[in-house]
Amino acid sequence: MILDIRKLTRTHGQGEQAVHALRGVDLAVAPGELVAVMGPSGSGKSTLLTCAGGLDQPTAGEVLVDGNDLTTLGRNAVAALRRRRIGYVFQDFNLIPALTAAENVALPLELDGTRSRAAYKHAVTALQEVGIEELADRFPDDMSGGQRQRVAIARAIVGERRLLLADEPTGALDSDTGEAVLRLLRDRCDQHGIGGVLVTHDARHAAWADRVVYLRDGVLVGQAGPLPDADALLQESR
Amino acid sequence: MLALLQDEPKYGYQLRGEFEAATGATWPLNIGQVYTTLTRLERDGLVRAASSEGDGRSMYEITDAGRTELANWFQTPVARESRPRDELAIKLALALAVPGVDVSAVVQRQRMSTMQSLQELTRQKRNSAEGEISWQLVIESMIFGAEAEIRWLDHCEAMLLRHRGKPRPAPQTYDVPADQEARS
Ligand SMILES: Nc1ncnc2c1ncn2[C@@H]1O[C@H](COP(=O)(O)OP(=O)(O)O)[C@@H](O)[C@H]1O
Numbered sequence: 001m002i003l004d005i006r007k008l009t010r011t012h013g014q015g016e017q018a019v020h021a022l023r024g025v026d027l028a029v030a031p032g033e034l035v036a037v038m039g040p041s042g043s044g045k046s047t048l049l050t051c052a053g054g055l056d057q058p059t060a061g062e063v064l065v066d067g068n069d070l071t072t073l074g075r076n077a078v079a080a081l082r083r084r085r086i087g088y089v090f091q092d093f094n095l096i097p098a099l100t101a102a103e104n105v106a107l108p109l110e111l112d113g114t115r116s117r118a119a120y121k122h123a124v125t126a127l128q129e130v131g132i133e134e135l136a137d138r139f140p141d142d143m144s145g146g147q148r149q150r151v152a153i154a155r156a157i158v159g160e161r162r163l164l165l166a167d168e169p170t171g172a173l174d175s176d177t178g179e180a181v182l183r184l185l186r187d188r189c190d191q192h193g194i195g196g197v198l199v200t201h202d203a204r205h206a207a208w209a210d211r212v213v214y215l216r217d218g219v220l221v222g223q224a225g226p227l228p229d230a231d232a233l234l235q236e237s238r
Numbered sequence: 239m240l241a242l243l244q245d246e247p248k249y250g251y252q253l254r255g256e257f258e259a260a261t262g263a264t265w266p267l268n269i270g271q272v273y274t275t276l277t278r279l280e281r282d283g284l285v286r287a288a289s290s291e292g293d294g295r296s297m298y299e300i301t302d303a304g305r306t307e308l309a310n311w312f313q314t315p316v317a318r319e320s321r322p323r324d325e326l327a328i329k330l331a332l333a334l335a336v337p338g339v340d341v342s343a344v345v346q347r348q349r350m351s352t353m354q355s356l357q358e359l360t361r362q363k364r365n366s367a368e369g370e371i372s373w374q375l376v377i378e379s380m381i382f383g384a385e386a387e388i389r390w391l392d393h394c395e396a397m398l399l400r401h402r403g404k405p406r407p408a409p410q411t412y413d414v415p416a417d418q419e420a421r422s
Pocket residue numbers: 012013019020021039040041042043044045046047048
């Protein structure tokens with residue numbers, strides 16, 4: 001499993017005011033698998049993703065990324081894992097306006113100690129893979145929403161990322177552009193063995209996933225698609 | 239019919255009135271259809287004629303087998319293919335109208351079932367070749383249908399939440415229609 005979340009609980013605040021954002025959620029994502037998370041707003045989708053990405057600390061439970069439990073690793077180790085293994089895509093792209101597309105994509109590698117020239121090369125490769133290498137030297141402000149989201153995805157897959165987390169990546173895009181982004185995420189998982197978790201409120205986009213899970217009030221209440229790991233279950237039972 | 243019979247035995251004309259009340263008279267039934275259905279249900283052992291009041295008209299009551307059948311029906315999501323009329327809308331309307339059905343569970347099961355169809359359609363779309371434009375149009379029409387159904391389910395759920403806690407309207411009573419009385 002690329003991602004193995006067990007009994008994840010996240011409570012904000014205490015006592016009377018406590019908000020139970022997640023209550024004992026289990027979710028496992030295999031290499032090459034894309035899982036969509038749906039649910040009403042406030043149901044805990046973003047919290048699930050930030051915990052999976054090491055951006056938020058669970059109150060209880062385990063979050064294993066590539067076998068490493070984020071809840072027991074030190075802060076520096078989590079930060080390093082995040083830079084090397086986890087890619088995050090947000091609705092509002094979060095690109096740095098003063099940097100070109102390639103520089104934005106190269107940034108996580110450079111922060112992780114890769115030399116500039118090498119980082120730039122990796123960045124161009126990633127931009128190639130999302131189909132916009134010709135925009136490498138352009139600034140975010142001079143791009144369309146769909147192009148900016150492709151840059152953000154390139155940044156999330158650059159280097160040797162194993163886990164791609166996307167929180168409403170199509171929220172700010174029109175329907176066709178959104179669909180193209182889904183096609184891209186889907187291909188990434190299929191062809192590179194990356195595990196992906198996609199939060200979306202759009203059923204049409206969720207349907208690109210292998211599995212769709214439904215959150216309500218911090219609990220998983222439904223699942224569509226093939227059962228998780230049907231093959232493994234069969235093997236275990238032998 | 240079974241759903242409407244679950245709380246007490248009823249006459250055919252009552253069933254017709256309650257069905258139309260529950261589904262907003264969107265799918266009018268004639269009394270002949272009601273009796274044909276009751277006869278078929280009786281043959282299958284799902285209902286039986288209860289005491290008639292000596293006036294020739296029979297009251298029908300649900301059997302244990304009928305209750306099992308009913309529970310199964312509420313638990314089974316409606317497949318997107320092969321839907322007679324709009325069985326799904328009827329199912330939700332009845333789930334609301336009769337007591338003791340966990341409506342949000344019915345909605346949730348349906349949502350995941352429809353989602354599964356939508357995934358399958360999306361897979362077919364992904365695998366369709368560039369030039370197959372007519373086929374793509376057809377798939378796209380089914381995708382829009384499934385998507386709309388999921389949005390409608392979200393909408394139903396939101397309405398249910400808003401209405402939770404409000405008292406149910408008092409059960410409607412039905413006067414025997416004049417033509418029925420005349421016939422009996
Ligand atoms: N930092 C925080 N402090 C307090 N409550 C929070 C915080 N972040 C999220 N929540 C609450 O946790 C719940 C889940 O939020 P979130 O994960 O953002 O839901 P979603 O992404 O499904 O809309 C909500 O009730 C939200 O108000």
